[in-house]
Amino acid sequence: MGRIIVFTGKGGVGKTSTAAAHALKASREGINTLIVSTDMAHNLSDIFETDVKKEPTEIRPNLWTLEIDPNHEMENSLGVIKNTISNMMKFNNENDAETFEDIMVFPGMEELFSLLKIKELYEKNIYDLIIVDCAPTGETLALLKFPELLSWYVEKFFPIERVVLKVLRPIGKAFFKIELPDKKTMNDIEKLYYKLFELQELLKNNEICSIRLVTIPEKMIVEETKRNYMYLNLYNFNVDAVYINRVIPDNIENSFFDGWKEIQMKYTNELRAIFGSMPIYNIKWYEVDVVGMGGLERIVDDSLDDKDIFKVLKKTANERFQKIDSGYKLEVYVPFTDKSNLDMYESNSDIIIKLGNFKRSIPMPDVMKKYFISTAKFVDNYLCIYFEEKVN
Ligand SMILES: Nc1ncnc2c1ncn2[C@@H]1O[C@H](COP(=O)(O)OP(=O)(O)OP(=O)(O)O)[C@@H](O)[C@H]1O
Numbered sequence: 001m002g003r004i005i006v007f008t009g010k011g012g013v014g015k016t017s018t019a020a021a022h023a024l025k026a027s028r029e030g031i032n033t034l035i036v037s038t039d040m041a042h043n044l045s046d047i048f049e050t051d052v053k054k055e056p057t058e059i060r061p062n063l064w065t066l067e068i069d070p071n072h073e074m075e076n077s078l079g080v081i082k083n084t085i086s087n088m089m090k091f092n093n094e095n096d097a098e099t100f101e102d103i104m105v106f107p108g109m110e111e112l113f114s115l116l117k118i119k120e121l122y123e124k125n126i127y128d129l130i131i132v133d134c135a136p137t138g139e140t141l142a143l144l145k146f147p148e149l150l151s152w153y154v155e156k157f158f159p160i161e162r163v164v165l166k167v168l169r170p171i172g173k174a175f176f177k178i179e180l181p182d183k184k185t186m187n188d189i190e191k192l193y194y195k196l197f198e199l200q201e202l203l204k205n206n207e208i209c210s211i212r213l214v215t216i217p218e219k220m221i222v223e224e225t226k227r228n229y230m231y232l233n234l235y236n237f238n239v240d241a242v243y244i245n246r247v248i249p250d251n252i253e254n255s256f257f258d259g260w261k262e263i264q265m266k267y268t269n270e271l272r273a274i275f276g277s278m279p280i281y282n283i284k285w286y287e288v289d290v291v292g293m294g295g296l297e298r299i300v301d302d303s304l305d306d307k308d309i310f311k312v313l314k315k316t317a318n319e320r321f322q323k324i325d326s327g328y329k330l331e332v333y334v335p336f337t338d339k340s341n342l343d344m345y346e347s348n349s350d351i352i353i354k355l356g357n358f359k360r361s362i363p364m365p366d367v368m369k370k371y372f373i374s375t376a377k378f379v380d381n382y383l384c385i386y387f388e389e390k391v392n
């Protein structure tokens with residue numbers, strides 16, 4: 001089974017450098033590796049000092065690179081979707097159809113195609129490891145929650161067969177042993193919907209996909225790292241390691257850095273306190289920027305000697321659904337949450353959890369219609385929601 005490791009973090013913290021160093025290390029170990037950039041402002045060409053293409057290209061043994069061009073991907077697959085949707089809608093005139101096309105390509109749409117491309121590459125089973133170098137945090141979060149969001153729209157606006165709908169219900173799926181529908185009998189919209197579902201399953205599968213946080217030991221960046229971690233958990237992604245980049249080396253004897261060393265120490269300690277349950281790798285601040293194989297080799301040799309680094313380093317139970325005496329209990333892990341920031345309610349058969357500007361809607365299986373939320377409370381960073389059976 002192939003692996004996917006996604007590097008995320010605030011702008012400029014060293015995501016591309018760290019991701020590329022992992023790709024180099026993996027390839028050296030004989031792991032057939034593809035490094036993919038989903039950032040529109042691609043940097044892989046610069047860092048590998050080679051022309052990285054829109055299709056996977058092997059730049060040294062076992063090291064493949066790809067800069068996804070979302071527009072190109074969109075052109076490839078959007079046509080089918082647009083046709084399907086317009087065939088399903090009755091337009092009164094040409095203008096309506098055109099306006100509809102404009103709306104169809106909503107912000108973030110292109111990025112979705114980067115993700116679908118990654119899924120497609122994963123399914124080809126050519127690579128042992130796919131390393132994803134992401135755009136800065138905000139965009140990455142938007143990207144990661146996108147399949148779920150889009151599924152929601154599709155579900156609300158298009159007639160999806162009940163049988164397909166049931167499959168998407170993520171909570172308690174294993175629990176209720178829901179049968180997967182036969183793909184052959186699906187229409188195009190259902191197929192797209194199913195693809196989005198599979199994409200979510202892939203990115204949220206903690207045996208396959210790890211999310212790694214890259215940070216710098218400074219106040220603002222540590223704050224953002226915590227927020228990022230919270231949202232990634234809310235959406236049930238598995239974060240399994242943290243990289244602290246630009247750590248000032250001990251042997252620097254220059255009074256200018258004394259204050260900085262103290263600041264870095266303070267925030268390194270904070271990061272260790274927060275993320276102590278998972279591996280934390282330090283990467284030192286080099287005297288020159290990280291470019292070319294030489295630059296990457298330094299990171300590999302100095303910081304990435306963990307022989308298990310490509311394995312799943314930690315699994316967090318972000319979502320737990322269980323049968324209890326009084327009914328069912330759903331627990332959602334939302335670390336570092338201020339309770340006053342958290343809101344929860346039911347809408348149709350979805351549980352909506354609002355956290356700051358983020359809203360996650362967790363669809364519940366049909367079986368749960370017989371139940372209502374009796375209580376919800378916040379215990380040890382878990383939002384615990386209790387369901388009891390309705391009495392008629
Ligand atoms: N440990 C380091 N020592 C010296 N220079 C570094 C280090 N880490 C990163 N850099 C340099 O900092 C710059 C930003 O690094 P990088 O491109 O890896 O960050 P990024 O998080 O991918 O940025 P973006 O958000 O723009 O994609 C680059 O010029 C890189 O060479």
Ligand SMILES: [Mg+2]
Binds near residue numbers: 015016017039133134
């Ligand atoms: Mg980058």
